[in-house]
Each structure stands twice: as structure tokens, then as C-alpha cells.
Amino acid sequence: MSAKATVRRNKTAIQTILSGDHRLIVNKVYEKELINQREYNSLKSINREDAEGHVIELVDKIMNKGDDTCGAFLNLLQTDEDIKSTFPQLKDLQLNEALFVPRPVEISPPHNGVESKVLQHDSSQRETMFDDGKGKGAQHVTPRSNGSRSTTNIRTLLDINNELESSEVAALCFLCSDVVSRKHLEEIRQAKDLFSRLSEKGLLENNTFIKELLRTIHREDLIIRLEADRGNLEETDARRVLSNFRIMLYKIYDDMTVDGLESMKLLLMSKLGKRHLDHCKTALDVFAEMEKKELISDTHVDELYDVLLKLDVKLAKTVKHYTMSR
Known part of the structure; x- marks a missing residue:
């Protein structure tokens, strides 16, 4: 069962339980960046007496963000010590089957005699992911995704980074405001920094989202580069993320x-x-x-x-x- 389906199945019970301390769950979800600043402010603006209203709105926002966010939400409910102690009733719900962890990442086979770099979720590794790789050959990151393979050619992403004007990077950041926190977006000056943030959200596992971004800012020429990347042998069906x-x-x-x-x-x-x-x-x-x-x-x-x-x-x-x- 998908994470979103698990949330939907337990929605009423989750909302009833979490209404016992809506401030705690709203703050925890915000800390984990499952909602952005605007959504956090919107939740806080709900009538202070309407505790259930806060939680109903929160759960709806989580479900609207798709399966990955729902999985992270379920993880939070089951692993955070403050939440477990405040809402002991959660253990009675059937959430365990949906306990999701970041999908494993493997090193792809050597390309031109050089091993690809592993895509790390640790933010301290973001810069190494986009080293220019001069003289090292094209690098690919290969995630596992439901048994199908899809690769991201980092060399191609670096080429795209070099082609984008600062105004276009700013536009891409704006378009990604619903999937990357405003705090992190404010730090971004180059497209490669945005790509690193997107990789942390699992959005580099498939070229569909990047293509959608580039198509929106009228850079079809860069989409052609992505499609010409022979490393992208297969693209899985990706959910639409750009709102x-x-x-x-x-x-x-x-x-x-x-x-x-x-x-x-x-x-x-x-x-x-x-x-x-x-x-x-x-x-x-x-x-x-x-x-x-x-x-x-x-x-x-x-x-x-x-x-x-x-x-x-x-x-x-x-x-x-x-x-x-x-």
C-alpha cells in the first residue's frame, strides 16, 4: 500500500489523535520541511480555538503533496520521540507497513573506466555531486525505483547550469517554492545548487520534473540536451510536482x-x-x-x-x- 493510501485510510483517526496538541504537530512538520513557510503561516492563522481545523488542514496539505511527503509524514509519526510520547494512541494505528526510508542509491557501472559518484542525501555532500568532472568522463547517478532504472547525467546538468542566466535561475527557484524551502532557495545562486536541493527531494531520479521546469521557462533547447543524454535509457512515469x-x-x-x-x-x-x-x-x-x-x-x-x-x-x-x- 502506498504512503498516501495509508494516510487516507487512517485520516480520521490521525486527525482526531493529533488534535490533542495541534501546535506540536504543526511545528514538527514545519521543522522537517514537509510544509513551507507560507503553509505554516496559513495554518497558524486558523482560529486558535479550532484545534481540529489546524490538523485537518495540515493532513490535507500533506496528502496533496503526494506519496513521498506522505511517507515522510508517516515516518515522523512513528519515529519522533516527542510525538510518540504526546500521542501514544498512534501506535494502535496500522502505519508500520508504510514506514519509508530514503530510497537506496547505488553506484552505476563504470563509464569510460570511471565509477559514478553516489548521490548523497547528506547536505554536506552537495558540492561534490556537481564537481565539474573535467577529464573524468560523464557521471551518472542511478537510483533504484520500483525495479526500473533511470539515470541522471550530472555532466548534462552541469552543462545546463552553465547555460542558464541568473534571471532564469531565479525563475526556477520560484517555480520550486512548493518543493524546496524558502530558506534554502534564498541561498541558491546557480542552477547546480538548485539541482542539489532537488536531488535531496528525489526529483533527480527522473528527468520529467527538470523538463517541466525548463519547458516552463521556454528553454526547450536544454530539454533536447537531456533527451540526447544516452545515459537516460528509461524514464519512469513521474507524478507532476510543479504546481x-x-x-x-x-x-x-x-x-x-x-x-x-x-x-x-x-x-x-x-x-x-x-x-x-x-x-x-x-x-x-x-x-x-x-x-x-x-x-x-x-x-x-x-x-x-x-x-x-x-x-x-x-x-x-x-x-x-x-x-x-x-
């Missing part, structure tokens, strides 16, 4: 003129403040500030729609289309 919400915001940024950006900043001045807006160089920066202030979210885009309606009907229609397709 329609992020894609919608990127499209607005992509279509917005310089004058439109300045007008949008003026319209939002009273809600975001001049000091914050002065640091916003692109529409993506403005959207990030709106998220921090909880003016927009994947379920709440009315504020954005109203602002864009005053600027450009075409941009407002992009928001309208998103709300109708949810």
Missing part, C-alpha cells in the same frame, strides 16, 4: 511589461509597503512578497485578479483560467 499555481504566476510574469510591473507595485504599495517593493525587481519578486503577506495562495487569487484587472485584462484572464481549471 499549476506556480505555472500561472510565471506566465503572468512572462507576459508582463516593465510598465505593467511598476503599475502593479503602485497598486500594491499600501499592502506590501514601499520598502519591500523597492527590493522587487521582477513580478516574481512581487508575487513572493504577496505570498509572505498571505495575499495570494494556490487557493486564494482574488487579490491578484483584482489588481491585474486594473492593469491588463489579458493577464487577469490568466488568473481566471487558473481558477476555473482547479
Whole structure:
């Protein structure tokens, strides 16, 4: 049984048990980076008396993030000492079959006489994963995934890193805001640093997510490089991770003129403040500030729609289309 199915099967019991101390579980889930800052702030804003409401919303967010996040959530419920002592009733639930650990990673067969490097989940190893490898031949990371094999050519990722402009890297970081914490994204200056973070989330096991990112920022030329990588002999079916919400915001940024950006900043001045807006160089920066202030979210885009309606009907229609397709 998948982790998500296990959470769904035990959903009511989990919510009832965790409602006994909703602050503890929300904080623990945030510490483990299973929810981002915006989601954490959203949960905290729920009526303080509605303890069950906090937990219901939390579990729904976890389930919406897919099987990997559900697996990490179940691990947390079963292994964290504070949680086990606070919620002893959890041991009566049938969660053990879904105890997931990071999937093992093996060294792929020698390529041109050189062994590939192992993809480590330890953040201290991120830099070694993307050494330039000059004179060492192409390097591959080969994870096990449900019996099928799929390889990531690190040399190709380094080539992609060298082709991306700083503005494109910033756009990729924005698009990954739902899968990488804001704190970590703020540290990223090059695409290879983002790739390292994505590897920790298991998103380099398949090229589908990277292709989706590159397609969104109109770098089909780099997708061709990925597809030409002979190391990628097979790609498994990957779940979609990049959210329609992020894609919608990127499209607005992509279509917005310089004058439109300045007008949008003026319209939002009273809600975001001049000091914050002065640091916003692109529409993506403005959207990030709106998220921090909880003016927009994947379920709440009315504020954005109203602002864009005053600027450009075409941009407002992009928001309208998103709300109708949810």
C-alpha cells in the first residue's frame, strides 16, 4: 500500500489523535520541511480555538503533496520521540507497513573506466555531486525505483547550469517554492545548487520534473540536451510536482511589461509597503512578497485578479483560467 493510501485510510483517526496538541504537530512538520513557510503561516492563522481545523488542514496539505511527503509524514509519526510520547494512541494505528526510508542509491557501472559518484542525501555532500568532472568522463547517478532504472547525467546538468542566466535561475527557484524551502532557495545562486536541493527531494531520479521546469521557462533547447543524454535509457512515469499555481504566476510574469510591473507595485504599495517593493525587481519578486503577506495562495487569487484587472485584462484572464481549471 502506498504512503498516501495509508494516510487516507487512517485520516480520521490521525486527525482526531493529533488534535490533542495541534501546535506540536504543526511545528514538527514545519521543522522537517514537509510544509513551507507560507503553509505554516496559513495554518497558524486558523482560529486558535479550532484545534481540529489546524490538523485537518495540515493532513490535507500533506496528502496533496503526494506519496513521498506522505511517507515522510508517516515516518515522523512513528519515529519522533516527542510525538510518540504526546500521542501514544498512534501506535494502535496500522502505519508500520508504510514506514519509508530514503530510497537506496547505488553506484552505476563504470563509464569510460570511471565509477559514478553516489548521490548523497547528506547536505554536506552537495558540492561534490556537481564537481565539474573535467577529464573524468560523464557521471551518472542511478537510483533504484520500483525495479526500473533511470539515470541522471550530472555532466548534462552541469552543462545546463552553465547555460542558464541568473534571471532564469531565479525563475526556477520560484517555480520550486512548493518543493524546496524558502530558506534554502534564498541561498541558491546557480542552477547546480538548485539541482542539489532537488536531488535531496528525489526529483533527480527522473528527468520529467527538470523538463517541466525548463519547458516552463521556454528553454526547450536544454530539454533536447537531456533527451540526447544516452545515459537516460528509461524514464519512469513521474507524478507532476510543479504546481499549476506556480505555472500561472510565471506566465503572468512572462507576459508582463516593465510598465505593467511598476503599475502593479503602485497598486500594491499600501499592502506590501514601499520598502519591500523597492527590493522587487521582477513580478516574481512581487508575487513572493504577496505570498509572505498571505495575499495570494494556490487557493486564494482574488487579490491578484483584482489588481491585474486594473492593469491588463489579458493577464487577469490568466488568473481566471487558473481558477476555473482547479
